[in-house]
Amino acid sequence: MKSAIAALAxxxxxxxxxxxxxxxxxxxxxxxxxxxxxxxxxxDYSKQGGAKINYQSIGSGGGIAQIKAATVTFGASxxxxxxxxxxxxxxxxxxxxxxxxxxxxxxxxxxxxxLRLTGPALADIYLGRVKTWNDPEIVSLNPGLTLPALxxxxxxxxxxxxxxxxxxxxxxxxxxxxKARVGEGTSVSWPTGVGGKGNEGVAAYVQRIKGAIGYLExxxxxxxxxxxxxxxxxxxxxxxxxxASFQEAAASAEWSKTSDFDLVLTNAPGDGAYPITATSFxxxxxxAGATGAVKGALDxxxxxxxxxxASAEALDYVPLPASLTAxxxxxxxxxxx
Amino acid sequence: xxxxxxRMLRRQVVNGLALGLATLATLTGLIALVWILATILINGAGxxxxxxxxxxxxxxxxxxxxxxxxxxxxxMTGLAVxxxxxxxxxxxxxxxxxxxxxWIAEAVRFxxxxxxxxxSIVTGLFVYEIIVQPSGHFSGIxxxxxMAMVLLPVVVRTTxxxxxLVPVSLREAALALGAPLWRMxxxxxxxxxxxxxxxxxxxxxxxxxxETAPLLFTALNNQYLSFDLTRPMANMPVVIFQFxxxxxxxxxxxxxxxxxxMTLFVLLLSLGARFMLRPRRG
Amino acid sequence: xxxMAIARAAPxxxxxxxxxxxxxxxxxxxxxxxxxxxxxTALAIFWGALPAFLHFGSRFxxxxxxxxxxxxxxxxxxxxxxxxxSAIAMVTxxxxxxxxxxxxxxxxxxxxxxxxxxxxxxxxxxxxxxxGMWGLFVFAPFMADHVEPALTALLGPLPILGxxxxxxxxxIGMLTAGLILSIxxxxxxxxxxxDVFLLVPLALREAAxxxxxxxxxxxxxxxxxxxxxxxxGGIFLGLGRALGETMAVTFVLGNAHxxxxxxxxxxxxxxxxxxxxxxxxxxxxxxxxxxxxxxxLFVITFVVLALAKWLLARLSAGEARR
Numbered sequence: 001m002k003s004a005i006a007a008l009a010x011x012x013x014x015x016x017x018x019x020x021x022x023x024x025x026x027x028x029x030x031x032x033x034x035x036x037x038x039x040x041x042x043x044d045y046s047k048q049g050g051a052k053i054n055y056q057s058i059g060s061g062g063g064i065a066q067i068k069a070a071t072v073t074f075g076a077s078x079x080x081x082x083x084x085x086x087x088x089x090x091x092x093x094x095x096x097x098x099x100x101x102x103x104x105x106x107x108x109x110x111x112x113x114x115l116r117l118t119g120p121a122l123a124d125i126y127l128g129r130v131k132t133w134n135d136p137e138i139v140s141l142n143p144g145l146t147l148p149a150l151x152x153x154x155x156x157x158x159x160x161x162x163x164x165x166x167x168x169x170x171x172x173x174x175x176x177x178x179k180a181r182v183g184e185g186t187s188v189s190w191p192t193g194v195g196g197k198g199n200e201g202v203a204a205y206v207q208r209i210k211g212a213i214g215y216l217e218x219x220x221x222x223x224x225x226x227x228x229x230x231x232x233x234x235x236x237x238x239x240x241x242x243x244a245s246f247q248e249a250a251a252s253a254e255w256s257k258t259s260d261f262d263l264v265l266t267n268a269p270g271d272g273a274y275p276i277t278a279t280s281f282x283x284x285x286x287x288a289g290a291t292g293a294v295k296g297a298l299d300x301x302x303x304x305x306x307x308x309x310a311s312a313e314a315l316d317y318v319p320l321p322a323s324l325t326a327x328x329x330x331x332x333x334x335x336x337x
Numbered sequence: 338x339x340x341x342x343x344r345m346l347r348r349q350v351v352n353g354l355a356l357g358l359a360t361l362a363t364l365t366g367l368i369a370l371v372w373i374l375a376t377i378l379i380n381g382a383g384x385x386x387x388x389x390x391x392x393x394x395x396x397x398x399x400x401x402x403x404x405x406x407x408x409x410x411x412x413m414t415g416l417a418v419x420x421x422x423x424x425x426x427x428x429x430x431x432x433x434x435x436x437x438x439x440w441i442a443e444a445v446r447f448x449x450x451x452x453x454x455x456x457s458i459v460t461g462l463f464v465y466e467i468i469v470q471p472s473g474h475f476s477g478i479x480x481x482x483x484m485a486m487v488l489l490p491v492v493v494r495t496t497x498x499x500x501x502l503v504p505v506s507l508r509e510a511a512l513a514l515g516a517p518l519w520r521m522x523x524x525x526x527x528x529x530x531x532x533x534x535x536x537x538x539x540x541x542x543x544x545x546x547x548e549t550a551p552l553l554f555t556a557l558n559n560q561y562l563s564f565d566l567t568r569p570m571a572n573m574p575v576v577i578f579q580f581x582x583x584x585x586x587x588x589x590x591x592x593x594x595x596x597x598x599m600t601l602f603v604l605l606l607s608l609g610a611r612f613m614l615r616p617r618r619g
Numbered sequence: 620x621x622x623m624a625i626a627r628a629a630p631x632x633x634x635x636x637x638x639x640x641x642x643x644x645x646x647x648x649x650x651x652x653x654x655x656x657x658x659x660t661a662l663a664i665f666w667g668a669l670p671a672f673l674h675f676g677s678r679f680x681x682x683x684x685x686x687x688x689x690x691x692x693x694x695x696x697x698x699x700x701x702x703x704x705s706a707i708a709m710v711t712x713x714x715x716x717x718x719x720x721x722x723x724x725x726x727x728x729x730x731x732x733x734x735x736x737x738x739x740x741x742x743x744x745x746x747x748x749x750x751g752m753w754g755l756f757v758f759a760p761f762m763a764d765h766v767e768p769a770l771t772a773l774l775g776p777l778p779i780l781g782x783x784x785x786x787x788x789x790x791i792g793m794l795t796a797g798l799i800l801s802i803x804x805x806x807x808x809x810x811x812x813x814d815v816f817l818l819v820p821l822a823l824r825e826a827a828x829x830x831x832x833x834x835x836x837x838x839x840x841x842x843x844x845x846x847x848x849x850x851x852g853g854i855f856l857g858l859g860r861a862l863g864e865t866m867a868v869t870f871v872l873g874n875a876h877x878x879x880x881x882x883x884x885x886x887x888x889x890x891x892x893x894x895x896x897x898x899x900x901x902x903x904x905x906x907x908x909x910x911x912x913x914x915x916l917f918v919i920t921f922v923v924l925a926l927a928k929w930l931l932a933r934l935s936a937g938e939a940r941r
Contacts, residue, residue, distance in 0.1 A: 183688035
């Protein structure tokens with residue numbers, strides 16, 4: 001009996017104490033977009049004997065602010081920081097995972113993927129210039145589709161968000177007017193529309209309002225089985241959103257020509273590249289050597305890049321191509337000797 | 338007679354109408370209560386089960402519970418009570434015992450009432466600035482301090498109010514017997530006001546166990562079960578907040594189950610507080 | 620009053636035994652700490668808001684733009700949204716609370732009063748995030764499907780009032796947020812009203828009833844005039860809550876930094892803007908502007924609550940005189 005209690009106590013202790021034994025518990029915070037995946041990776045990693053990585057979604061801007069304030073070991077952001085900012089704050093940056101932002105629509109009678117839109121058309125819709133679904137600009141793109149004379153309700157994120165950043169970055173790249181009037185950022189001054197809180201809020205409004213259009217992370221489109229529209233890419237094609245088209249966008253990007261991986265994947269070249277492909281970046285302090293918590297975090301990402309692809313794909317994310325993870329390893333060696 | 342009768346009738350009609358509308362207003366309030374509780378119950382009941390109490394929050398696609406969040410909330414609430422209650426009781430005693438005339442007591446009473454209704458997100462920002470940023474990490478302690486700041490004014494106010502209800506004769510008798518003030522307060526006033534003070538504490542705990550805003554920037558959250566108060570700590574409100582807005586059905590289920598547990602806990606506390614209060618009122 | 624008795628009964632500090640001096644010191648320092656916490660909060664917020672105030676000056680209060688890209692921030696829309704949603708909340712919550720207080724003091728049989736009073740007070744115990752979830756997933760769709768189309772059809776054609784109720788039935792917007800706020804403040808206002816109604820001396824009631832007053836006349840002509848300032852105090856207390864409510868509003872208000880006359884359209888409030896955007900504020904000026912919003916909220920609630928306290932205090936002063 002006594003030994004049973006002792007064994008139980010020991011089991012409990014061994015369950016709880018690793019946090020102490022493994023002195024550096026590692027905390028990360030930031031992007032909501034990578035939260036599910038990092039939670040999954042962290043769980044897999046700890047089950048294989050790795051350190052416990054606690055990642056919390058507080059938003060990309062929060063991730064940047066918290067890593068600058070040094071309250072976390074690493075931050076995550078869907079928007080890359082320019083190298084000048086990184087150096088000023090003493091940070092390094094590398095991509096972690098790739099996904100896509102997809103327009104969702106509520107158009108009765110229109111099948112998922114049936115509606116086709118170009119970047120300029122999306123910009124005109126979000127500028128409030130194209131107000132109905134049977135506007136000539138949309139009809140001319142969809143000869144085989146009968147579009148109703150329904151008013152368009154634009155839905156955007158109400159909270160600041162990395163998803164928004166990638167969406168408006170794309171609109172700014174394809175529409176000079178958007179670039180001049182609205183610009184880009186994690187939150188912008190929207191010319192029109194209603195704001196939903198989080199992806200869930202946007203999804204809820206799009207599902208509820210007939211004639212609505214909103215932009216969502218790919219996982220929400222899949223999980224909520226929503227009707228999405230295809231967007232024309234830089235090569236003039238309309239690729240289906242998904243692993244193949246996201247990965248092609250990632251592969252077409254010339255990461256080697258950037259410094260600190262400062263690259264946004266939207267409007268990437270390549271026939272099959274998805275036009276609104278988004279990357280999540282990890283931010284870590286540039287320390288004299290990779291020790292303690294920083295080393296723990298790098299070990300975690302090294303493990304994730306090597307063994308985390310299946311988990312990523314199961315959650316509808318796209319893992320980084322091998323060429324990119326090799327470049328990241330080299331970047332670590334160069335910056336954290 | 339007929340003019341007077343018509344007037345009487347009109348008064349009766351107005352009376353009936355007013356009382357009818359009053360009943361309708363009460364029904365509206367009750368319907369809102371039932372509607373909200375039913376929503377929580379219907380969505381949350383399906384996800385209830387022992388696993389909620391034995392397993393930590395899962396990554397998407399796996400099974401799990403709310404153990405880390407429940408224990409984290411419990412620990413932080415406990416610490417917040419340990420921090421907030423003694424200070425609150427002492428400050429409340431000061432208010433009740435220093436008389437209504439002194440400007441400082443009036444100022445504190447006024448300020449306390451402001452704190453009582455101050456937006457709690459502002460409290461979170463304050464604790465972030467004074468604890469999280471200087472110490473370099475989010476922590477359960479910071480979360481507990483933020484919760485204590487929300488709890489404190491509730492305790493101050495109820496202590497002040499209930500102590501002032503204790504009959505003057507009781508105090509004077511104790512003091513006339515030569516008891517020092519501190520003995521009188523400790524052994525006469527507090528026992529006499531115990532029920533009211535406990536009520537205040539329970540209401541305060543009910544208030545802090547549902548607060549999300551002050552925890553977001555202080556305790557953060559933790560995917561794992563952790564007993565280390567110097568590290569980020571899981572808690573119910575933030576887990577519910579994150580999971581409710583996620584795309585994964587399993588997480589949304591946990592959010593509703595958590596919402597149900599939290600609501601039940603808070604409502605039981607409020608009811609308990611009322612129950613304690615009743616003998617005093619009756 | 621009992622406190623004054625103690626002050627008289629206990630000799631002044633010099634002659635107190637050391638135990639009592641220590642005890643008094645302990646009590647006083649706890650009280651000062653409460654004071655310091657609020658002062659500290661106010662100071663910290665003011666400090667954080669200073670860059671925005673210095674940069675924008677009075678433009679911060681009157682500016683319409685809220686443009687993170689161009690770093691141009693004006694608080695007028697969040698202030699407007701805060702005031703409008705709170706106004707909607709008060710317009711609906713005050714009559715309902717009065718009705719509940721009337722029901723609990725005059726209509727309900729004695730055995731029903733305690734349980735119904737407790738049930739209404741439970742509304743105050745439900746955490747704000749629960750109101751938010753219910754609002755987003757249940758109440759907003761209900762408003763969009765049933766209430767808002769009817770309102771637009773019924774009131775939309777009216778000449779001036781119509782503007783308030785025209786617009787797409789989105790379910791989110793100032794009306795939905797205001798109504799949820801009203802549910803949240805009803806328990807506070809009705810509890811104050813009920814409690815002060817019960818304070819009216821029995822003799823007055825009996826006199827009125829003896830003169831043949833109906834129960835409505837008793838409340839409207841005797842009870843309400845007697846308790847007017849305390850009732851106003853209760854209303855302001857509720858208003859203070861409504862102004863600062865964060866989580867519930869954040870879910871259903873839509874956070875659109877845009878003026879719209881229609882109550883069906885989304886807007887934003889001070890608290891919702893902070894909750895929605897604080898974590899994503901990526902520049903110092905943006906962060907500071909959000910904290911400056913928090914400072915404005917602090918000042919507004921401070922004034923409203925001070926007014927509430929003053930009005931409630933007038934009742935007790937009046938009582939003391941009687």
